[in-house]
Amino acid sequence: MNSERLIYLDNNSTTPTDPRVVEAMLPYFHQxxxxxxxxxxxxxxxAEDAVDKARQQIADLISVDSREIIFTSGAxxxxxxxxxxxxxxxxRKGNHIVTLTTEHKAVLDSCKKIEKMGGEVTYLEVNxxxxxxxxxxxxxxxxxxxxxxxxxxxNETGVIQPMKEIGxxxxxKGVLFMSDATQAVGKIPVDPxxxxxxxxxxxxxxxxxxxxxxxxxxxxxxxxVKVTSQIDGGGHERGMRSGTLNVPGIVGLGKxxxxxxxxxxxxxxxxxxxxxxxxxxxYANMEEVYINGNTDHRMPHVTNISFxxxxxxxxxxxxxxxxxxxxxxxCTSASLxxxxxxxxxxxxxxxxxxxxxxxxxxxxxxxxxxxxxxQVTDGVNHMRDLSPIWEMYKDGVDxxxxxxxxH
Amino acid sequence: MAYSEKVIEHFKRPKNVGTLDKENKNVGTGLxxxxxxxxxxxxxxxxxxxxxxxxxxxxxxxxxxxAIASSSLATEWLKGKSIDEALxxxxxxxxxxxxxxxxxxxxxxxxEDAIKSAISDYKKKNSxxx
Numbered sequence: 145m146n147s148e149r150l151i152y153l154d155n156n157s158t159t160p161t162d163p164r165v166v167e168a169m170l171p172y173f174h175q176x177x178x179x180x181x182x183x184x185x186x187x188x189x190x191a192e193d194a195v196d197k198a199r200q201q202i203a204d205l206i207s208v209d210s211r212e213i214i215f216t217s218g219a220x221x222x223x224x225x226x227x228x229x230x231x232x233x234x235x236r237k238g239n240h241i242v243t244l245t246t247e248h249k250a251v252l253d254s255c256k257k258i259e260k261m262g263g264e265v266t267y268l269e270v271n272x273x274x275x276x277x278x279x280x281x282x283x284x285x286x287x288x289x290x291x292x293x294x295x296x297x298x299n300e301t302g303v304i305q306p307m308k309e310i311g312x313x314x315x316x317k318g319v320l321f322m323s324d325a326t327q328a329v330g331k332i333p334v335d336p337x338x339x340x341x342x343x344x345x346x347x348x349x350x351x352x353x354x355x356x357x358x359x360x361x362x363x364x365x366x367x368x369v370k371v372t373s374q375i376d377g378g379g380h381e382r383g384m385r386s387g388t389l390n391v392p393g394i395v396g397l398g399k400x401x402x403x404x405x406x407x408x409x410x411x412x413x414x415x416x417x418x419x420x421x422x423x424x425x426x427y428a429n430m431e432e433v434y435i436n437g438n439t440d441h442r443m444p445h446v447t448n449i450s451f452x453x454x455x456x457x458x459x460x461x462x463x464x465x466x467x468x469x470x471x472x473x474x475c476t477s478a479s480l481x482x483x484x485x486x487x488x489x490x491x492x493x494x495x496x497x498x499x500x501x502x503x504x505x506x507x508x509x510x511x512x513x514x515x516x517x518x519q520v521t522d523g524v525n526h527m528r529d530l531s532p533i534w535e536m537y538k539d540g541v542d543x544x545x546x547x548x549x550x551h
Numbered sequence: 552m553a554y555s556e557k558v559i560e561h562f563k564r565p566k567n568v569g570t571l572d573k574e575n576k577n578v579g580t581g582l583x584x585x586x587x588x589x590x591x592x593x594x595x596x597x598x599x600x601x602x603x604x605x606x607x608x609x610x611x612x613x614x615x616x617x618a619i620a621s622s623s624l625a626t627e628w629l630k631g632k633s634i635d636e637a638l639x640x641x642x643x644x645x646x647x648x649x650x651x652x653x654x655x656x657x658x659x660x661x662x663e664d665a666i667k668s669a670i671s672d673y674k675k676k677n678s679x680x681x
Contacts (some may be wrong), residue, residue, distance in 0.1 A: 154663070455589050457615040461562055472617075473589050482589065493587030530568055530619060532593035532611035533586055548585030549664075 151512045154297050154468045155350075156446060157507030161396065162506065168399040180389045181380065182525030184512070191391045194544060198398025206344070207335045208361055214381045215394055218358035219326040221374075222345030223250040225360055226322045226384060229371025230291050230343065231258050234320070238288035240264045244276060245488045247295050250345075251324055255293075264288070272490040273438035273526040274303035278313065285317045292321050296328035296344075300472065300485040300501055301444030304328070304502030311340035311432040320369065326350050330404035331355045331443060332412060336361055342369045348381050348393065352506055353400030357393030360385075361369065385537040407506075415446035415504045422502060425517040430524055432537075436486055436499060445504040448472070450495045453534040454527040459500065467516055472499035494533075554616055555650035561620035566627050569596040569609040579673025581665040590614040590658065592622050594665035596629055596637070598673055605629045605637060617655040621645050634670050647650075665675035 152160070169338045172194060180195045182188025196210070203210040216222045216470050227241065243255055245267045255265040271277055276294060283291065291376035292314050297304045307323070314321035322343040328334050330351030336344045347358035361386065363369045370384075382509075432452035451459065456471030459530040472483035473496070491499075500517070528534040536543060554562070573580045578597050591614065597607040602604055605654040608626035612619045629637050645651070645659035674680070 453586075453613060455614050455618075457589075458562075458613075461559075462617040493589075497586070497589040527613075530565060530611055531591075531613040532582065533591055533613050535570065535611060539649060543586070548587075548591070549583050549668075 149466060149512070149515070151467045151508075151516060153502045153504060153508065153512075153516060154470050155508075156501065156503035157470060158300075158349045158355065159352045159505050160507060161349070161354050162400060162403060164403060165353055165396045165399045166402055169392040169396040172395050178391075178448075180391055187481055191389075194391055194395050195389055197392045198401075199403075201398035202359060202401045205334075205405045206329065207359065208337060209364060210365045211382075212361050214360045214362055214384050215389055215397075216358045216360055216385055217356055217390070218349070219248075219324065219345045219347035220250040220358075221385075222347070222358050222360040223248070223324050224254050225371055225374050226345055226362075227251065227254040227258060227291070227293060228261075228345040228374055229384070230320060230322065230369075231261070231263055232372035233370050234290045238290040240266070240286055240289040241291045241293060242266045242268060242281065242284045242289060243293040244268050244295070246270050246274060246298055246300075246485045247293065248324055248326070249298060251293055251295070265476070268437055270488055274298060274301050274436075274485075275438055275441065275488050276305055276310065278306065281310065282313050283336040284438050285313070289317070289319050292319055294321075294323055296323050296325035296334065297332070297443050298437070298485060299327050300483060301448045301489070302327070302443035302503075303437040304332070304441045304443060306441070307339045307341070315340050320367075327443060330400065331408065331445065333408070336363075342367070343371070348397040348400055351400050354393050354396040356461055357390050357397050359397065359435070368496075411506060412444040415508065418510060419447050419502070419504055421510075422504075422513050422517060423449070426520060429517070429521045434495060436489060436491065436495075445508075446501065448499055448501045450486075450491070450499040451524045451527075452495060452498055453531050453537055454498050454524055456497055456499055459520075459523050459527050463516075463519040463525055467519060469499045470503075472491060472501065557624075557649050558616055558620040558651070561623040561649070562616040565610075565619055565623040566606075567609050567623065567630075568611060570611065571597055571607065571609050576676055577673075579669040579671070579676065581668030581670075581672060583664045583668055584614070584661050586613065588616050589619060590661055592618065592661050592665040594622060594625060594662070594669045596634075596669045596673060598634060600677070603633045605632050605634065605636070614658065614661075615655075617649070617651055617658040618661060620649050621651075621658045624648060624664055625662045629666065634673065637670060640666055652676065 178187030178191035180191040199210040329346040342363040344361040349355040434450040436448040456473035486496040608629040610622040642659035642663040
């Protein structure tokens, strides 16, 4: 097909580790290998200093106190710790949690587990643009509600929730506010304190840091929030998360935070221009192209697009020898169910199956976007030539009136 | 998940893509699957009424690479077969030929359904008992 060059537009699933981050981490594998909990020799002191520095770099990025950062293995663990930890710690206050149907599985599956443990969870539906309905949220908070958990930015659509307004509602109702900010931290300004967030999960590998290290912000003052540990053994991280600290990983997360703080604004500006170019070119090149989710409140580097009458996984196959994106069609899963996030936006299953997510990143170039525009356009045209429903649509058949033999 | 070379070949250069005149008495059309399931196959056969041999077969498919490859392969196999022989094509033959993984077996099932449905349509049009 086209160029041999590999083009990565799947940065929402994971980002490449920035070479500057790798460089910062390297000495902590062999040269400075100490355990940060070893308080009685220089090996431990060096490791502890490195962790302290990283904690401060991360705290600076999100404008919190460094003592409010709890290191974990990643956002999934942070989500688990926040939700289950609050549920256990605040049992006497109530057992009800409010969240959204479009949350990440790390939140939804934790909530499912909490329900099994005797908790009550309300899963709020979102509007067709992916945004929470603030009135519905307020109405859902009850006497026994202890926590509202709403993600900052959605991983599939990039839609950013009205965090400030949600924070105000939580404050008014006197409930804790937790946010999975995995997709937002390091990409857009994230300031949990100004919003009234009490717990916030994020991870290294979505912000050009390493995999296997993440953090949970836990508010320390007014109110002092505590979570029951989910991993025990040694009482590390102020008793909230035991386990020997992943020093190289933490150093990497710290460095990634430092770089993000400096470069985020310029990067967001550059990527949003490239994203807009990609989006408008695809829109102009073809008919029946739909952008999913709110486009005014959206991450700068993400677009989720449906190409009607084309199946996403097949479409990806036309260019996936050199371009990596992700699809809302889940033809590989046993369930054959398309993305629950897109379905929650009210997309029909057919449009959800027809969707692709492009997530640009720090290392994306304009030339790569130009190649992508060409290859995706060719791919959609190829797939439409093969598509019986595209032919029916072109012949003016009302597809809704066709009786499909569902299987 | 990596695709087999045969799937990739059928996907990139699908055989017998197109449309036969469904009003033609000798043409049987099978349309199976549903857009909301992520797979729709339309398979058509043109049958020689004297010999009952399938002279031509065409398809169009909305679906993943394995679905497209399964229908492309099916049209290749159909050409030159009698309709009775065509009815004996089993989805597992397609699975084997294309080396489909378990999660893609439904694509072969759909292709078998499409074959049966096209033949049934042809028989109905020509008042042949099934």
